[in-house]
Amino acid sequence: MTKNNTYYAPSGGMPPQTQLLSDRAIFTEAYAIIPKRVMTDIVTSLLPFWEGMRMWVIARPLSGFAETFSQYIVEVSPGGGSEKPELDNAAEAVLFIVEGEMDVTIEGEKHPMTEGGYAFLPPGCRWTIRNNGDTPVKFHWIRKAYQFVEGIEAPEAFVTNENNIAPIMMPDLDVWSTTRFVNGTDMRHDMHVTIVTFQPGGVIPFDETHVMEHGLYVLEGKAVYHLNGQWVEVEAGDFMWLRAFCPQSCYAGGPGQFRYLLYKDVNRQMPFIRP
Ligand SMILES: NC(=O)N[C@H](N)C(=O)O
Numbered sequence: 601m602t603k604n605n606t607y608y609a610p611s612g613g614m615p616p617q618t619q620l621l622s623d624r625a626i627f628t629e630a631y632a633i634i635p636k637r638v639m640t641d642i643v644t645s646l647l648p649f650w651e652g653m654r655m656w657v658i659a660r661p662l663s664g665f666a667e668t669f670s671q672y673i674v675e676v677s678p679g680g681g682s683e684k685p686e687l688d689n690a691a692e693a694v695l696f697i698v699e700g701e702m703d704v705t706i707e708g709e710k711h712p713m714t715e716g717g718y719a720f721l722p723p724g725c726r727w728t729i730r731n732n733g734d735t736p737v738k739f740h741w742i743r744k745a746y747q748f749v750e751g752i753e754a755p756e757a758f759v760t761n762e763n764n765i766a767p768i769m770m771p772d773l774d775v776w777s778t779t780r781f782v783n784g785t786d787m788r789h790d791m792h793v794t795i796v797t798f799q800p801g802g803v804i805p806f807d808e809t810h811v812m813e814h815g816l817y818v819l820e821g822k823a824v825y826h827l828n829g830q831w832v833e834v835e836a837g838d839f840m841w842l843r844a845f846c847p848q849s850c851y852a853g854g855p856g857q858f859r860y861l862l863y864k865d866v867n868r869q870m871p872f873i874r875p
Pocket residue numbers: 796808812814848862864
């Protein structure tokens with residue numbers, strides 16, 4: 601398959617003192633926008649048991665913010681990585697590489713990954729990570745507390761690359777496609793992390809208003825997104841959090857394709873809030 605996709609990756613640094621402060625960050629009850637310019641050196645975090653890493657936390661479970669997932673953009677220097685990356689046995693994860701290369705070892709088997717590389721790591725899976733290259737690697741790490749269901753096994757780990765998977769077109773529309781990494785009817789999976797692609801001028805033609813929570817990281821291009829009645833311009837490198845039921849639609853602005861990495865929680869009963 602031809603590789604014509606690009607992936608935005610932040611590179612940190614600090615804006616000069618001469619730059620204007622105004623930017624596009626928005627935080628509301630229904631959605632948040634973290635624009636690309638925010639990913640500077642001074643807003644990074646570190647984690648225990650990792651070497652040569654820093655990360656931008658772009659979503660975390662918090663009252664009034666993400667409820668079902670956390671999302672990090674992780675940067676690992678050459679030689680860096682972790683033998684103990686995940687400390688929570690119930691956490692499942694997707695890793696998606698936006699720059700560089702790394703090796704992920706799952707249950708003792710080493711998987712080299714490059715840009716567009718995608719790994720699914722089920723809860724309790726034993727995995728490690730190492731940048732054996734000579735340039736930094738940058739990847740998204742999306743984590744969710746897996747919702748076990750009696751009688752259904754947790755899914756197995758897999759590693760692939762988006763360029764090995766044919767995107768699925770929306771019915772009757774050749775301007776909007778989704779690259780799916782798991783079968784939508786596979787009830788073992790309680791989260792989907794997909795890549796949504798719009799050709800220039802493509803739209804979500806109505807305000808989707810649904811129970812699934814979203815994280816959207818714009819990998820490529822630009823668009824205007826309609827979020828809870830407000831129009832916001834977004835471009836490659838921006839992150840959007842959309843609360844469950846946040847009305848959402850968009851126009852892809854061109855001149856190239858508009859693409860984003862999309863998180864959503866799926867396939868589970870709606871828990872009751874009991875008195
Ligand atoms: N904002 C979105 O891209 N939403 C998707 N159509 C979705 O919910 O799958």
